[in-house]
Amino acid sequence: xxxxxNVALIGNPNxxxxxxxNALTGLNQKVGNYPGITVDKKEGICKLSRGVKAHILxxxxxxxxxxxxxxxxxxxxxxxxxNDKNYPDVAxxxxxxxxxxxxxxxFTQIKDLKIPTILAINMADRMSRKGISLDIELLEKELxxxxxxxxxxxxxxxxxxxxxxxxxxxxxxxxxxxTSTIDTEYFNSLKQAFPNQDLxxxxxxxxxxxxxxxxxxxxxxxxxxKTKSKSELKRLQQKETIKRYQFINGVLKEGQTIDVTKxxxxxxxxxxxLTHKVWGYVIFFVILLTIFQAxxxxxxxxxxxxxxxxxxxxxxxKVTFSGGGKLTNxxxxxxxxxxxxxxxxxxxxxxxxxFIAVLEESGYMSRVVFLMDRIMRRFGLSGKSxxxxxxxxxxxxxxxxxxxxxxxxxxxxxxxxxxxxxxxxARLPVYLIIIALVIPEGRFLGLSYQALTLMLLYLIGFxxxxxxxxxxxxxxxxxxxxxxxxxxxxxxxxxxxxxILTVIEKTKTFVFEAGRIILAxxxxxxxxxxxxxxxxxxxxxxxxxxxYPELQGEQLENKVASYKLEHSxxxxxxxxxxxxxxxxxxxxxxxxxxxxxFAAREVFVGTLATIYSVGSALDDDDKTIKNRMANEVHxxxxxxxxxxSGISLLLFYAFAMQCMSTLxxxxxxxxxxxxxxxxxxxxxxxxxxxxxxxxxxLK
Amino acid sequence: xxxxxxxxKKGEKAIIVDSSSEDIPLKLLEMGCLPGNIVELLQVAPFHxxxxxxxxxxYLAIRKETAALxxxxxxxx
Numbered sequence: 001x002x003x004x005x006n007v008a009l010i011g012n013p014n015x016x017x018x019x020x021x022n023a024l025t026g027l028n029q030k031v032g033n034y035p036g037i038t039v040d041k042k043e044g045i046c047k048l049s050r051g052v053k054a055h056i057l058x059x060x061x062x063x064x065x066x067x068x069x070x071x072x073x074x075x076x077x078x079x080x081x082x083n084d085k086n087y088p089d090v091a092x093x094x095x096x097x098x099x100x101x102x103x104x105x106x107f108t109q110i111k112d113l114k115i116p117t118i119l120a121i122n123m124a125d126r127m128s129r130k131g132i133s134l135d136i137e138l139l140e141k142e143l144x145x146x147x148x149x150x151x152x153x154x155x156x157x158x159x160x161x162x163x164x165x166x167x168x169x170x171x172x173x174x175x176x177x178x179t180s181t182i183d184t185e186y187f188n189s190l191k192q193a194f195p196n197q198d199l200x201x202x203x204x205x206x207x208x209x210x211x212x213x214x215x216x217x218x219x220x221x222x223x224x225x226k227t228k229s230k231s232e233l234k235r236l237q238q239k240e241t242i243k244r245y246q247f248i249n250g251v252l253k254e255g256q257t258i259d260v261t262k263x264x265x266x267x268x269x270x271x272x273x274l275t276h277k278v279w280g281y282v283i284f285f286v287i288l289l290t291i292f293q294a295x296x297x298x299x300x301x302x303x304x305x306x307x308x309x310x311x312x313x314x315x316x317x318k319v320t321f322s323g324g325g326k327l328t329n330x331x332x333x334x335x336x337x338x339x340x341x342x343x344x345x346x347x348x349x350x351x352x353x354x355f356i357a358v359l360e361e362s363g364y365m366s367r368v369v370f371l372m373d374r375i376m377r378r379f380g381l382s383g384k385s386x387x388x389x390x391x392x393x394x395x396x397x398x399x400x401x402x403x404x405x406x407x408x409x410x411x412x413x414x415x416x417x418x419x420x421x422x423x424x425x426a427r428l429p430v431y432l433i434i435i436a437l438v439i440p441e442g443r444f445l446g447l448s449y450q451a452l453t454l455m456l457l458y459l460i461g462f463x464x465x466x467x468x469x470x471x472x473x474x475x476x477x478x479x480x481x482x483x484x485x486x487x488x489x490x491x492x493x494x495x496x497x498x499x500i501l502t503v504i505e506k507t508k509t510f511v512f513e514a515g516r517i518i519l520a521x522x523x524x525x526x527x528x529x530x531x532x533x534x535x536x537x538x539x540x541x542x543x544x545x546x547x548y549p550e551l552q553g554e555q556l557e558n559k560v561a562s563y564k565l566e567h568s569x570x571x572x573x574x575x576x577x578x579x580x581x582x583x584x585x586x587x588x589x590x591x592x593x594x595x596x597x598f599a600a601r602e603v604f605v606g607t608l609a610t611i612y613s614v615g616s617a618l619d620d621d622d623k624t625i626k627n628r629m630a631n632e633v634h635x636x637x638x639x640x641x642x643x644x645s646g647i648s649l650l651l652f653y654a655f656a657m658q659c660m661s662t663l664x665x666x667x668x669x670x671x672x673x674x675x676x677x678x679x680x681x682x683x684x685x686x687x688x689x690x691x692x693x694x695x696x697x698l699k
Numbered sequence: 700x701x702x703x704x705x706x707x708k709k710g711e712k713a714i715i716v717d718s719s720s721e722d723i724p725l726k727l728l729e730m731g732c733l734p735g736n737i738v739e740l741l742q743v744a745p746f747h748x749x750x751x752x753x754x755x756x757x758y759l760a761i762r763k764e765t766a767a768l769x770x771x772x773x774x775x776x
Contacts, residue, residue: 063726063729063730064725064726066725066726066729099757101731102730102731102755102756102757105729234721234725235719237725237728238725238733241725241728241729241733245733267758268741271741271742275744277745366760369760370742370749370760371744371745373744373748373760374744374745374746374748483724483762484749484760484761484762484765485724485726485727485730485759485760485761485765486759487758487759488751488758488759490758
C-alpha cells in the first residue's frame with residue numbers, strides 16, 4: 001500500500017474552501033458524519049504524482065480555534081489529538097484574498113500548534129479588480145510558510161498546491177507567535193506546572209469551554225496550578241487576539257498593498273437594493289415564489305414520471321413472476337412501492353437544494369437573514385428559518401434538511417419541530433376530495449367557498465407553525481449562550497460545479513439515510529395490509545362470492561380486495577381505534593386511512609378507494625369515489641361525510657404528524673428519536689383535540 | 700455619556716474605543732472588533748435591528764443588543 005498524506009483543509013467560512021476541496025478531489029469524495037454528532041464530515045482522495053495519494057479532509061469553516069459551535073469544535077478536537085487517524089500531516093489554510101488580515105488570524109493559530117502549514121490564498125482572480133498586490137516571497141518569509149495563489153474559478157494554482165502538499169516535509173513548523181508573550185507571568189507559571197506539555201496546546205485546552213468534552217482535561221493535573229476565572233480567561237483570549245493582529249498587521253504592512261482607487265466592487269450597489277427596506281422584501285418574495293413554483297409545479301413532471309414508472313415496474317414484476325406468490329407481492333407492492341415512495345421525493349429535494357446552493361454561493365442568503373432576523377426572532381426563530389418554513393409548503397423533508405444553515409441549535413430545533421405544520425403538497429389531494437365532499441358550492445364576494453377553505457387551511461398551517469414556535473421558545477431551555485454574528489460575504493457568481501455537487505450530496509443523504517427507514521415502514525405497512533388472522537381474511541374469495549353471487553370480473557375483485565383489507569391486520573387496527581376516533585366523527589374505514597397515511601398522506605385517498613372497492617384509478621373514477629364517499633352511512637343510517645366530520649378531518653390532516661418520511665429525516669437531523677417522537681405525539685394530540693372540538697361544535 | 704455602535708447612523712464611521720464587555724462574543728473580536736479599528740455602519744434592517752457593519756475590512760451583521768456593548772468615538776468628516 002502506498003503512503004497516504006493526511007491533509008486537513010482549514011479556513012474561514014466563505015473563503016471558497018469547498019471549491020478548493022472539489023478541485024482537489026473531484027468526484028472522489030464522500031460525506032459522512034462525525035461519530036455522535038450531525039456535523040458533516042467531508043473527505044476525499046487526491047492523486048499526487050508518482051502514485052502518492054493524499055487524503056483530504058474538509059473541516060468545517062471556522063474563524064479561529066476558539067470554538068463557538070459543534071462544527072468548530074470538530075476542528076479543535078482533531079488538531080489537538082495526535083492519535084486521531086485523520087490527524088493531518090499537513091494543514092492547508094484556505095483564505096480569501098480580499099480579507100487576508102482576518103484569515104491570517106486562524107493561520108497563525110494553526111501554525112502555533114506546530115503543524116506543517118500551507119497558505120492557499122484563494123480567489124486570486126479578484127486581486128486586480130480589488131487593487132490588491134502581494135509580495136509573496138516576503139510573506140512566505142515572515143509567516144514561515146509556503147504560499148500558493150489559487151483561483152478555483154479559473155482553475156489556477158491547484159497543481160502548485162498539490163506539489164506543496166507532496167513536499168510537506170520541507171515546511172517549517174516554527175510558530176508565529178511566542179505564546180508566553182500574551183501574559184508572561186501567567187504562562188510562565190503554566191510552563192512550570194506542566195513542563196512536558198506544549199504551551200500553546202495547553203492554553204487552547206484551558207481556554208475552551210468546559211462542555212467541549214473529548215479533549216481530555218483530566219489528563220492534566222490542575223491541582224498544582226491556580227486556574228483563572230472565566231472572565232480572566234476571556235480577557236487573555238482577547239489579549240491573544242490583539243497580539244495576533246499586531247503581528248499580522250506588521251506582516252501585511254510590508255507584504256500587501258491595496259490601491260483603494262482601483263478597487264471596484266458591486267457590493268454597495270447590490271446591497272442598496274437587496275437589503276432595502278421595501279425592495280429587499282419584494283425581491284425576496286419574488287425569489288420565494290420562484291422556488292415555490294419550482295418545487296410545487298416543475299417538479300411534478302419528473303415526479304409523475306417516477307410514479308408511473310414504479311407503478312409499471314410493480315405491475316411488470318407481478319405479471320412476469322406471477323408464480324412467485326407472496327414473495328412476488330412483497331417485492332412488487334412492498335419493496336418496489338417503498339423504493340418508489342423514496343425516489344419520488346428526489347425532484348423536489350434536488351430543486352430546493354439547487355436554489356439554496358445558488359443563493360448561498362452568491363452571498364444572497366446572508367442578506368435574507370439580515371432582513372428577516374428581527375421579525376423571526378419574535379417567534380424564537382432565526383432569520384434563516386424563513387427558507388425552511390416556506391419550502392415546507394411543498395414538502396417538509398427538503399425543508400428540514402435546509403435548516404442546516406441555522407447555526408444556533410435552539411433556533412434550528414424549533415424550526416425543525418414546527419416546519420411540518422406548514423401545508424405540504426401531500427395534504428393537497430386529501431384536502432381537495434374532502435372539500436369537494438363537504439363544503440357547499442357557492443360564492444362569497446366572488447370567491448368560491450371551496451377555494452376559500454383551501455386558502456384558510458394554508459393559513460392555519462402557517463399560523464400554527466409560528467404559534468408553536470412561539471410556545472416552544474418559551475419552553476425550551478438551552479445552556480449554550482447564543483449570539484448572532486453573521487458575515488456578509490461579497491457577491492459572487494455561483495460555481496456550477498459546487499452547486500451540482502451540493503445537489504448530489506443532499507439528494508444522496510436523503511435517499512440513503514431517510515430512505516432506509518421509509519422502506520422499512522412501507523414493508524411493515526404492506527405486510528399489515530396483506531395478511532390477516534382467521535378465516536375471514538383467508539377465505540375472502542369464497543365468502544364474497546357467496547354473499548354477492550351477482551358480482552363478476554373487476555367488481556368481484558374489488559369487493560374481495562375490500563373485504564380482505566377489512567379483515568387484515570391493518571383493518572383490525574382501524575376497527576380497534578374506532579372508539580377513539582368516533583368522537584371526531586370517523587368510522588373504522590377512515591381509521592384505516594389515517595393509519596396508512598403514515599406512508600404518505602396522499603395514500604389516504606387511495607386507501608379509501610380500495611376500501612370502498614372502486615379501484616384505485618382515481619382520475620377516471622373520481623366521480624365514483626366521491627359518490628361512494630358521499631353515500632357512505634354509519635350503522636345508524638347517518639351520513640359519514642358531513643360538514644362536521646369533513647371539517648374535523650381537514651383539521652386533523654392540517655395538524656397531525658402523519659408522515660414517516662418526515663419523522664425519519666427529523667431523526668437524522670436531530671440525531672435522536674426524542675424529537676421525532678415529540679412531534680409525532682405532540683402534533684397528533686393537537687390534531688385530535690382540535691378535530692374533536694370542531695366535530696362536537698358542528699355536529 | 701459614551702457612544703456605542705448602536706448609536707451610529709447609516710454611513711457614519713467611528714473608531715472602536717472599548718470592546719472588553721464580557722457579553723461580546725469572542726467571535727466578534729476575532730473578526731476585528733478591537734480597540735483602534737474603524738467601524739462603519741452600512742445598512743440597517745427595519746426597526747434598526749440587526750445592523751450591517753464594516754469592521755476592520757470585515758463585513759458583518761450583528762444584533763443591536765450586541766452593538767450597544769461596543770464603545771466608540773465617532774469620526775467627523
